[in-house]
Amino acid sequence: MKLIERYIAREISLPFTVVILILVGLFASFISARLLAGAVTETLGVSALLKLVFLKTLIALEVLIPIALYISVIIGLGRLSRDQELNIIRTMGVSGTRIVLTVLTVAIPVGLISGMLSSYVRPWAYAESYILDAQAEAELNTNRFQAGRFYGSEKTGRVVYVRSKNDTDKEMQNIFHYIKKKEGSEIVIAKQARQIQPSAKEERPHILLSDGVVYELSKTASIDDVIQFEKMTYFIDSDYVLNYRRKAATTRTLWESAQPRDIAELQWRLSRPLSAILMALIAVTFIRISPRQDKTERTYLAAALVFAAYYNLSGLARTWVEQGVVGSIPGVWWLDLLMLTGLGMYALLSNKKRLFARTQ
Structure with missing residues (x-):
């Protein structure tokens, strides 16, 4: 990777590290307060409470990581745009395509990590949290x-x-x-x-x-x-039975199932890497290469609305597959295909505008 690409990647990676730490800390604090309010400490004990907070934070990482990546791309490229550094980079011969490819060098590894967490770590965390919940309901431990x-x-x-x-x-x-x-x-x-x-x-x-x-x-x-x-x-009934929970089921088990709910859960897990990468690409579209005026607040508001709409539609797509409204094909993938189509059309229109501007 050349110097310019490394510089852009660093401007994205540093905010990503800070944002993900802040989000994890806020989420863990929120979960801790919620569990304490529900008297979980008295039911399970402090050690089990800390374990439950850790497990729920692991589960939330599949959402927190794409959010952090999305925000970091907007923050990193937004700063470069406001300081006119992107204009200078363009004059040095670095095209918009190379900038997008540089963003992908950060987004793809982050997306793969999100996919691994969703496919393997998240089911394990769900299984462990279900066990703790079952213990809290089944045990009558007077020591607590x-x-x-x-x-x-x-x-x-x-x-x-x-x-x-x-x-x-x-x-x-x-x-x-x-x-x-x-x-x-x-x-x-x-x-x-x-x-x-x-x-x-x-x-x-x-x-x-x-x-x-x-x-x-x-x-x-x-x-x-x-x-x-x-x-x-x-x-004391210390034995507890855990019913089948698809969120805690292994990815291989879901792969072998033909049930709509299992298919929806499987496709949700597999779509997490693509979702993270898509959101990073969408974030790039909010950054103007040659802005005439600073529209930071408006950009952040629009980006937040798009992100909220995308994740609400993702949940709707999974629900449709669970209920059989949409089949396993296209499944939950129709939303990602729609977003990819929109990004492709945006790229074509941008290229046409540049060509038209050069001919004037």
Whole structure:
């Protein structure tokens, strides 16, 4: 790569590094605040919370990376345009085509990285996050409970309250446990409880309850059951079943499937590299080689609108394939073909304008 091309590539790469770090930091902060607001720390623990933030950030990289590339191209070439450096580069014999090719030397590797993340890292991150979510819903781990607080789950319909707790001997006093069931609901009230760790691998973890009452509330029966107990063992359902999740499925599994939803997910993953490269090329069109006046704010606004429209249409294209409105061919690719056609027409019109200007 020649000196001029390296210079242009550097003007794009440096903003890309800064922007992607800022976006990752903002996204991680947003996810952390959201999970903390949802009391995930109390349900899973701090280490699991940090892992979940990391996983969700990995998942978001397939979108954050194209955004960072798109912004960096506009910032880098925009600065060169405002400082008239692009005009000087043109007078040195560097054509617009060479500038576009230089942008592609940055966009193609970034697009390939985005594709690898989407095809391999993203499914793994989804699978791990689903496991953490399932653990949060399935486990009743008293070690994470704090006294005087309610712990609930909308999915399982479970509510737990512990009035006091001794962390030294793992004993709890005045326990309230509510669980919603298909046939009704169950309420367990006990004076004391202690979580017992299993002595053998095949034994499930359980909680030993003392001096309590069980209320079995039925939707169908006319009389509810009330059971008093001195000692009761409450087993913790630590086994959880993960249903098939296409976002967590391997790319090879999706490739072998004929289901429309699986096809849509597969095509979405495979289209990420092309999407990143397309957005970089679209960003180039917002930079005028010889601007007569600075229109930075207008350019940024138009670029933001185009980016938002493109990603909304991408989601719509995937939904159409999932619902069978559009077949596997053209699938989600029709939008990319439309964008490529638009870029090609823009290039032809630009060349015609230049030829017409030279003949005048």
